[in-house]
Amino acid sequence: MIKIKNIYYMLSYAFYALNDDKYKKVETEEFENTADLFSEILAIGVSKQIKQGLVKDYIDVRETTSSIRGKIEITDSINSKSFLKKQLTCTYDEFSVNCYLNQILKSTMLVLLKSDISSHQKKKLKNILRYFTEVDLIDVNSINWKIRFDRNNQTYRMLIGVCYLTIKGLLQSEKSGETKLMQFIDDQLMNRLYEKFILNYYKKEHPSVKASASQINWQLDDGIDYLLPRMQSDIMLDYGDKVLIIDAKYYKNTTQSYYNTNTIHSGNLYQIFTYVKNKQLENNNWEVSGMLLYARTDEEILPNNSYQMSGNTISVKTLDLNQDFTLIKEQLDKIVDDYF
Structure with missing residues (x-):
């Protein structure tokens, strides 16, 4: 489970545009569900865009x-x-103004209008839609999200991102042919947001530590890498001669169960171990560690362990997203303090 307001904080790190003062009041409001939150963000963002001028x-x-x-x-x-x-x-x-970006905005706002959002939010969206009379509706299920942003439409990046999360993360078809919005973003999209949030959090809050989503090279004896998969880290923290590779996971279950025995997801553990060992072989003078950082669930058995594996530390931790955001920040800050 995750507090609705924490989704906003995560988005504010994923999309720097949300750090604008106009969005500050979102921090003080309470939202019944994620659709309510997205409606407020779009109401503020699109209103601001209207004042600047809708893109043509x-x-x-x-x-x-x-x-x-x-x-x-x-x-x-x-x-x-x-x-x-x-x-x-x-x-x-x-x-x-009847261009693709505005069509996405209008179509998404109409989807939100039909969802379980507060009457206050519906009134805001209806007022905004009066400025979109010349804009056509499109089928939200066939939107091409591969949009190129440039200096002329850069202000739409965050707005389209929220539209994407609304349509892809919340929209759910029913057998009757109707659609409804779920209360929470589906796990696949939350996993991407979770990764991006942690990466950008460290970039912003810990500038002395280099934070990146770097690729790791295979350390091969003969140099032949044909058909080998790419090793792409979620978050790599680098300071001096110390490196921490974090694999962020947003799963329904933080452990796997086999014959009533809970263990760490084997595939996740094999992956982080492989990342760490190959990164270590790049330079034996480095101190390379790895961490699986799961979003905390309501399960009784939760991992909180560190293992010494072939000279490297591999940790498995959880991050509780259903608590006050200041406590989330404290836990993320502690990771930097402990490793660097």
């Missing part, structure tokens, strides 16, 4: 008109017999 882009327009504009579509004009009315079918580019 060139879109393809096709219309039958009595005044020639752009390219005349001869075949369409003949087939539709529009020329009998002294009209022609034309296509042209128009610089319009």
Whole structure:
């Protein structure tokens, strides 16, 4: 379980735009569910964007008109017999707010309007949607999220990120063909947010420690790496001659069970061990350690161990996300204090 407000704090590290003063009041509000939180973030963010001006882009327009504009579509004009009315079918580019980014915003806000959010939030979204009358709706289930951001639309990055979390993380289809929003983001997306939060937390709060999501090279005797998987760390902390590799995990169960015996997830342990040993072989003068950092669950058996494995320390810990955020920060800070 995770406190709703802590999702906001995690997002504020994942998206630096949320550190703007306009979002400060979110910290003092209580939210019934995640959809309520996302509605508030979008209400603030989109309102700010409206004041700055909704982004515009060139879109393809096709219309039958009595005044020639752009390219005349001869075949369409003949087939539709529009020329009998002294009209022609034309296509042209128009610089319009009816672009893909605004269509995503509008469609997501309408999904939230149909969800279990407070009447206060619904009123906010309805007021904002009045500025989107010229923007078309799109099918949220077929949105292409591979969007290129540039200096002209950079302010949309966080807004689209929240839309993505809403649609991909909360939207759930039912057998009746209807859709509903879950109260919490699904585990797969929460795992990505969890990783990004921890990485960016260390980047911001501990600048003296180098925090990155670095790749680790295979230390091979013959140099042949054909078909070997890439070793991509979630978080790598580096200070002086000490390195800590953290693998962040957001699972429903922090341990695996076999014949009523609980053990650490074997695949996770093998992975972090492999990362640590290969990183250690890059430089034997380094002190390389590894950590599996699970989001804490309500299970009775929770890992809290450190193991000495072939000269390296491998720890398995949990981070309780269902507590006051100051305590979460304390636990993350303690990791740096203990290892560096």
